[in-house]
Amino acid sequence: MATVADVRTQERVSTGAAIWSWVTTIDHKRIGVLYFVTSLIYFIVAGFEALLIRLQLATPEGQLLDSDTYNQLFTMHGTAMVFMVAMPMAAAFFNFLIPLMIGARDVAFPRLNAFSYWTFLGGSLLMHSSFLFGQAPDGGWFGYANLTSKEYSPGLSIDFWGLGLLVLGVASVAAALNFIITIINLRAPGMTLMRMPVFVWMTFVTSFLIIFAFPAITAALIFLEFDRLFGTNFYEVAEGGDPMLWQHLFWVFGHPEVYILVLPGFGIASEILPTFSRKPIFGYSAMVFAAVSIGFLGFSVWAHHMFTTGMGTIADAAFAGSTMLIAIPTGIKMFNWVATCFGGRISFTTPMLFALGFLTTFLIGGLTGPMLAAVPLDLHFQDSYFVVGHFHYVLFGGLILALMGGVYYWFPKITGRMMDERIGKWHFWIMFAGMNLTFFPMHFVGLDGMPRRVGTYAAGMGWDFWNMFITVSAFLIGVSILVFLWNLVASYVKGVPAGNDPWDARTLEWAIPSPPPEHNFDEIPHITHRDQVWFDKYGDGHGDAAQLRKTSAAVAEPAEDSDEEHEVHMPDPSYWPLLVSAGLTIAAAGLMIHIAVSVFGVAWTIISVYAWSLEPASTPPEEH
Amino acid sequence: MSDAAVAHEAQEEHPTSTGLNHRKILMWAFLGSECIFFGSLITTYLVYRGKSVVGPYPSEILNIPLTSISTFVLLMSSLAMVLALAGFERAASAGANEDRKRRELQKGRFWLLMTAVLGTGFLGFQAYEFIEFVHHGLGLTTNLFGTTFFVLTGFHGTHVGVGVLWLVSILVLSYFGKVKPLDVELGGLYWHFVDIVWIIIFTLIYLIPH
């Protein structure tokens, strides 16, 4: 069966069988849960690292961490938050929701989907295993050449980083391809592109960005590892190489990456706001159009991260201009969200609070963005704490708050139980206060000249008060996360049963039971409207109880005898995806150990790929 | 490559929203992504053109006549590839005509084999070229030219190698009746892609004078 809740029944049968069923699962809902739990663990790890950083900076001349450890902590904090928290947690939502929202039984390639998860796990474990050897990566999350060269970073730390990221890249691209095909090809009859929920659109654009942005960093990382492992000259200045090449390739990937991070947040907010305003999203087509143009423009702005490298006035002006241009579609989205709420009958549930929190903090982050895009200003901001303040407003405010809202919103669908609203509101307010109190003053110390990535500072620079303040506030965020974890566990164990549609919501997933059955829909729904479930409930009305039609007439599964279920034929579980991922991870790790290990890993991978492609996707029905 | 190896047969029988096959869209999306990968390698080669601080320099060492032949070999493998696909497709549409079916299938297999053989031939030329270069003192680490040249053409060669393995696998599987025309078509798309990358490499690296 499908979800966490069901596993509890299975556990009584046999723990071993339950674990095995998770290892071999190719059910998109379970894979979504795996993604979520894993990314939550990394969130705690990376958050813990951030608190250590802040403890060190709480007072001038901090003694807690030596500078090597400090470098490792901010590097692993940044890298993990981006690649092992933000992206996979968004992927958790993609996985669980996309097939449900478009009326499909699974993703287009269920086994490839499992492969994406295991490869993500392999790559992230590979990178984190560096801690065991005391060689955690320490070159910053964007690992600039030639600090990362063998000369300046001997040892294996950068190799753990580079090879880990290469493996993670494979996972992301495979997952993105899968979602693209799923959205293109598995929509229920009548679900035209312009009837898809906005969340599906945002997933679609995100996935495109992933498949077109990741190859650039893949190439850059391959160059880096060739330099380090085989002595090539890509970033070797003495041989005519140019470290600027790394910066360009990294940011050609890196800027689309920030949209990869934040578009899922946009998608989640675009589902929550209409539900709790009891109005359709305002300007649907403008929303879609804006996201697509953000996606396009995102490829043309990368060098705004490089204003201080001396690219020349014309290049600076061009990249500043294209960056400012992105403010237009982003502004359109902002206005549309506000207009969605405007005049609505708003209920301030926890998900709604998080969505509104997202709106306000993302706005602030969005306003410091154009400041950074102004070249003369950026020359002063670069590498200061102002930048740290800016991107935490967009990443924490834009993404984490939205993801948290998403958890509260869809938890009932995923587990069949409501999350506790009272604890949820505590969670929201502590987190919201904590993040603003932490990240807003960072702008001040940044403007006062405090550099980022430096582990100590002298007393009397005028930064003492705010640093202590920021550290205390950061612990407030820590507290809010504890509250969240408590709520998650408590609600999972004894939350109120949710029913199909606890929020009186709009999209297809709310028409089926919570948690959804393994095959999602007994009968694939026919779509005639955007927000189909809402239409089925209220027609074109605005959700007055009087207008309530027969609940979910068209979409809800016909309550026929349960024999119906057995006719739906789902593909079989498989362990080959896991084995292919393991082979890849071994091949990558081998480059740090001995080339023979890599050869072994490649051979393992090839054999598993063969076994995978020869394995039938499902046993023919007769054999049941 | 593992992407395309994913046959999800259960879905194939169901109609899709666009009427297009999942795996074929997957292949094209993957190739779109590969464009950026090879593009990054080629871009790197170009921005580092003429920046080597020591020799051997490209003009001293590139063997145009030899590479012209290997280019031709790879080009002809693309022809063999389309003929192989045509054979498999005609065999599939031969219906009850068992005799014609067998004949077309035989043709398809022959051309598939030819594609793999020509591909292997290309790899042979490349191996020879690499060894020659090393004899002339150009290694992976010698200078910027060696670095960018070997990594770019090496990754291309690896793709050719994967393609050969793939096509041979299809060939073998076809004797077990497991191959549909679509399987050949997907292998073919990958193969032609590797060919067009070489068309670009040949011009940008070998033909435009340094």
Next chain:
Amino acid sequence: MSTEAAHTDEAHATTGHYVRIAIVLTVLTILEVATYYVAIPFALLVPLLLVLAGTKFALVVAYYMHLRYDSKLFSGFFFFGFTIEILLLIALMVLFGIRSG
């Protein structure tokens, strides 16, 4: 699946057609290689070579990869990637050109 067969039907998938394209490709390749033996001014040579390579590229993509007869979606994927890459290539060559003065 059903449309698949229709797209690559025998109407255009004739052996003769494929062979004719191969001949054109061969001729273009011979022309390309010929430029190596003939003295052509650099300013003319580069565009010439690019046009020749572009034509070969287009022929393979359009006919051997069937893009000409296949769904626009496939062309969309491919040329999106291709176009971004060409633009990046040009931009980076310009930026590095400025850099080395």
